[in-house]
Amino acid sequence: MRRMTDVDFEPVVVVMGSAIVALRPKDGTIMWHVPTEQPVVRIYRVHTRLFGVFGTRVVCVEVRTGDVLGQIDVGFPPDSGMVCDQNLILLRGGQTAPSPEAIVCLTADGRVRWHGTLALEDGKAKLATFDSHGQAKSDVSFPFRGAPAGIAYRELVVQPDLNR
Numbered sequence: 064m065r066r067m068t069d070v071d072f073e074p075v076v077v078v079m080g081s082a083i084v085a086l087r088p089k090d091g092t093i094m095w096h097v098p099t100e101q102p103v104v105r106i107y108r109v110h111t112r113l114f115g116v117f118g119t120r121v122v123c124v125e126v127r128t129g130d131v132l133g134q135i136d137v138g139f140p141p142d143s144g145m146v147c148d149q150n151l152i153l154l155r156g157g158q159t160a161p162s163p164e165a166i167v168c169l170t171a172d173g174r175v176r177w178h179g180t181l182a183l184e185d186g187k188a189k190l191a192t193f194d195s196h197g198q199a200k201s202d203v204s205f206p207f208r209g210a211p212a213g214i215a216y217r218e219l220v221v222q223p224d225l226n227r
Contacts, residue, residue, distance in 0.1 A: 073126055076113055078103045083115050083122075085129055095129025097122060107144055109151050109171045116141055116153070119162075123173030133173040138164030145214045145221045150176055154212040156223070165190065183207055 074085035074094045080102050085094040097115070105116040112132065113124045119140055123132040139162055141153035151169045165181035177200065179192040188207035192200045213222040 076106070076126065078106055078115070081117070083113065083124060085126070097124055097129060097131055105141065105144060107146055107151050109146050109169075110149055112171050112173070114151055114169070114173070116144070121153070121169065121173070123169075135169070135173060135175070137167045137169075137178075138162040142212045143214055143221045143223050145216055145219060147216045152214055152216075154214055155181075156212040166192075 072088060075088050076083060076085050078084075081100070082096050082098045083103060083106070084096045086092065087094055099115060099117045099122060100120070101117040103115040103117045107114045107116075108126070111126055113126050115122045115124065119138055120134060120136050122134045124130065125132060137153060139155040142156040144151060144153040146152075147168075149171045151171075152166065153169070154166045155164075163180035163182055164178065166179040168176040168178065170176050175195050177192060177194050179190055182189045182191070186207055187204055189202055189204045191202035194200055213220065215221075
């Protein structure tokens with residue numbers, strides 16, 4: 064019979080400003096760290112991967128090893144995010160932004176599965192979605208008033224704090 068050791072358990076991952084740090088739960092030994100150019104404001108877990116969000120960038124890290132699998136600029140600072148199956152959905156609020164990018168779906172390995180843009184003009188909004196190659200998929204127009212962005216998927220709901 065094989066004996067379990069602390070390497071059979073995954074690390075406790077914490078955000079310390081501009082770094083993601085993994086600690087061994089048994090004794091607090093630092094197992095790995097990933098520095099970032101800006102403070103990490105959100106982390107998400109997708110299967111064995113951890114996504115750290117800082118500014119408009121997202122870094123994808125293998126939790127057990129600390130290997131950086133990739134880093135991507137999604138074109139907006141996400142207000143909210145949710146893990147949906149093996150994907151991470153990130154969304155910006157309904158405010159005016161320098162980039163039209165407004166929503167992105169990342170795979171567990173940090174690649175874009177699909178993304179969307181939000182164009183605002185004269186109180187109207189147009190949300191358009193595109194596949195990973197930039198081909199248009201769909202769009203919708205609606206009256207617009209700026210507000211924080213919420214996400215619902217199955218029984219889960221993520222709604223940012225309205226008091227910020």
